[in-house]
Amino acid sequence: MKKWIWLSASLVALCAFRFNTSFAQEWVPLFDGHSLNGWKVGENAGTFSVKDGQIVVHGPTAHLFYEGDYQNHVFKNFELKVDVMTYPGANSGIYFHTQYQEGGWPKKGFEVQVNNSHTDWKRTGSLYDVVNIKEVYVKDMEWFTEYIKVEGKHVVIKINDKTVVDYTEPNDFKPAPGQEGHFLSSGTFALQGHDPNSEVHFKNILVKVTD
Numbered sequence: 001m002k003k004w005i006w007l008s009a010s011l012v013a014l015c016a017f018r019f020n021t022s023f024a025q026e027w028v029p030l031f032d033g034h035s036l037n038g039w040k041v042g043e044n045a046g047t048f049s050v051k052d053g054q055i056v057v058h059g060p061t062a063h064l065f066y067e068g069d070y071q072n073h074v075f076k077n078f079e080l081k082v083d084v085m086t087y088p089g090a091n092s093g094i095y096f097h098t099q100y101q102e103g104g105w106p107k108k109g110f111e112v113q114v115n116n117s118h119t120d121w122k123r124t125g126s127l128y129d130v131v132n133i134k135e136v137y138v139k140d141m142e143w144f145t146e147y148i149k150v151e152g153k154h155v156v157i158k159i160n161d162k163t164v165v166d167y168t169e170p171n172d173f174k175p176a177p178g179q180e181g182h183f184l185s186s187g188t189f190a191l192q193g194h195d196p197n198s199e200v201h202f203k204n205i206l207v208k209v210t211d
Contacts, residue, residue, distance in 0.1 A: 095112075
């Protein structure tokens with residue numbers, strides 16, 4: 001009887017482990033498709049709205065931070081994929097390892113560029129000011145998928161399954177003066193409203209935690 005109880009407990013524990021592991025590897029939506037619940041923006045909050053299942057970014061400079069319950073909005077090792085569409089001349093970005101701030105450009109974390117035709121030459125997929133890309137891989141007014149994977153000090157960025165950045169932060173890396181928060185650590189995600197002339201749409205914001 002004791003042996004049977006031990007075997008049963010072991011099977012339950014194994015199943016629980018497999019369930020938890022499987023759950024941790026599932027894609028989880030951060031945007032519910034009809035509201036900004038779980039997201040927070042400081043100044044110029046009107047830059048962000050929801051329409052037809054999309055986050056529409058159009059207005060003065062602002063940043064929309066994920067502040068929801070999942071993982072207590074702290075992510076270290078993860079995969080993130082977001083469907084994006086840019087309007088002509090638009091500039092935006094997807095931040096990771098960042099944290100909420102009321103205004104200004106985020107001081108913590110990194111920006112993955114969204115820009116197919118803005119005057120800034122650093123194009124979609126750039127790990128901004130770390131690995132900058134000049135080539136344009138996708139067009140305005142067409143949906144594409146931007147994918148970001150962080151594993152330790154390794155960052156991979158893909159545009160429609162094409163790898164455009166494969167970067168490893170040096171072990172002895174030290175941020176430049178004034179850039180003290182720009183190193184791989186942990187934090188949340190944010191979407192950027194760059195300027196009043198830029199319009200960008202986001203949908204299907206999915207994360208997979210790999211810790």
